[in-house]
Every structure is written in C-alpha cells, then in structure tokens.
Amino acid sequence: MADTDQSLKVAFRYDMATTTHQGARDYQEDALLSQAAGPNVLGSVVVADGLGGHAAGDVASGIVSAEVFRHITAQSSDLLACKADIPALLTTAAQTANTQVGAHATAHAETYGMGSTLLATIIVDNALSWASIGDSPLYLYRDGALQQLTTTHSMAPQIDMLVKIGALSEQEGRNHPSRHTLTSVIRGRDIKAIDCPQTPTMLRDGDVVIVSSDGLQYLSDPQISDILATTSQQPAQKIADALLAALENLDDPEQDNIAFAVIKCAQG
Numbered sequence: 001m002a003d004t005d006q007s008l009k010v011a012f013r014y015d016m017a018t019t020t021h022q023g024a025r026d027y028q029e030d031a032l033l034s035q036a037a038g039p040n041v042l043g044s045v046v047v048a049d050g051l052g053g054h055a056a057g058d059v060a061s062g063i064v065s066a067e068v069f070r071h072i073t074a075q076s077s078d079l080l081a082c083k084a085d086i087p088a089l090l091t092t093a094a095q096t097a098n099t100q101v102g103a104h105a106t107a108h109a110e111t112y113g114m115g116s117t118l119l120a121t122i123i124v125d126n127a128l129s130w131a132s133i134g135d136s137p138l139y140l141y142r143d144g145a146l147q148q149l150t151t152t153h154s155m156a157p158q159i160d161m162l163v164k165i166g167a168l169s170e171q172e173g174r175n176h177p178s179r180h181t182l183t184s185v186i187r188g189r190d191i192k193a194i195d196c197p198q199t200p201t202m203l204r205d206g207d208v209v210i211v212s213s214d215g216l217q218y219l220s221d222p223q224i225s226d227i228l229a230t231t232s233q234q235p236a237q238k239i240a241d242a243l244l245a246a247l248e249n250l251d252d253p254e255q256d257n258i259a260f261a262v263i264k265c266a267q268g
Helices: 057-074 076-081 083-107 156-164 170-174 214-218 221-231 236-250
Strands: 012-021 030-035 043-049 118-124 127-133 138-142 145-148 208-212 258-267
Touching (some): 012 030, 030 057, 043 258, 057 076, 057 083, 076 118, 083 127, 118 208, 127 138, 138 221, 156 170, 208 214, 221 236, 236 258
Antiparallel strands (some): 012 258, 030 043, 043 118, 118 127, 138 208, 208 258
C-alpha cells in the first residue's frame, strides 16, 4: 500500500501534534522530540522508549532521543539538497547514540544494563524515511486502511505466527510472557537489527502518519483504525486527543508510557 513512486512528488503542507503520557507507570521512560515541517522543508520526529524494568530507562531514552535529534537537525539544510543520504544519516545517528549509551553506562555503574528503543522519522518534501530499533510502531493511514510500516524487533511476530497456525490461542498469544521481549535494542553493544529502508515512502494528500512508542498499541490496530476513520478529517491535535482518550478509557492497570506524534499530510 505504501507508495515509493518518485513521480508522485508534489508540494505538501503538514499539520503535526505530539502527545506524551505517563500511563499507569511510576514514571515516564518515553522521550519524544520533533521539528515541525512546512511546505517542502524537513520535518522530523524522534521517539525513544527506555526499557522498563531496567536501570535508568529514562536516562537511556533521553540520551538516544537527544543524540539522534541533534544529528538530524544539524544536517537539515544538507538533506534538502541530498535526500539520498538520509538512510545513512539515520543509521549513523543510531550508532552514535548507541555509543553514547554505552559510554554513560560505563561511567555510571548504577545505570549498567540501561537501554532504549528508537524510532526516528524524517520527511523531506513528501518523502518519509525512518530508522527503527525495537518495537515502536510507525503507522500510515491511507484511504481508510491502517498499515504498520516498521518491522517489529521483538518476539511478537513469532508469537503471532504461532497463533496463526493454531499452536496458540489468540488469548495465549496476546498474553504470552515473551511477547514484548526485544530482539534488537540500543544498549551500548552491537545492535542486532536496524529497520532503515533505502527507499522512502512517498506520502499522499490525506495521509495520516503516526510515529509512536509501543504504549499506543494497548489499542488494537482495528481500534486505532476506527478512531482515524472518524477523525482523519480533523486537525492533528484532535486526532491525537482522540487516541489518548481511547487509551485512558481502557483504564488498563498495566498501561505503558505513551509518546506519539500525529502528522496529517495535505497537498497545497
């Protein structure tokens, strides 16, 4: 569904809203930094989710988000002229953040074992590029259909396959204790996998992009899609408010931290 045809390039404007919430956790380990995009200029969102249950997850997510965002904003003017370099920039930014997390953990023994996921997006003109490490989802809502663009680096896809073939029930799969075990993460060691496509996704008039930590996924994809079906014509802030309200209405005692950005794309 995501289109990579460069011939579809047109002048775009963007409406962006960002939201963070502590959820039911004792403190916030999600970090989000953003740079709004205007007509035919760069815009970016960086989301980092500190590993729950590990030492200093909030410190790790702060280091990762700040380092990656610094790399992106420092190269803004160059990227407008050389969009082909964006995947390399994002990969380098992730690796540099990984080094910084490792250095901090070495210098501060009490934070040993800290880590973070990363989802960093860049929009230049109507081209969406990203780098993802971990399980933070990047959604595209287009023509009434919701698609997750990112690959999930956790045990969830394998568990879902077991459900699909009948080895587990849907409830067993949903509540599996290993479901959220990450298979790739930023922790100052080798990064096992980076999802960073070489070809961007070309955005269209009416698209809605959601850049999020996994806290949003306490809502199912059909629930998110239903909300977007009724709000996609409204401003980005209204969409963000509706998604957060739906999470709060769940009243889930295990609700994770939440951080996400909603980006509406319009031609003109």
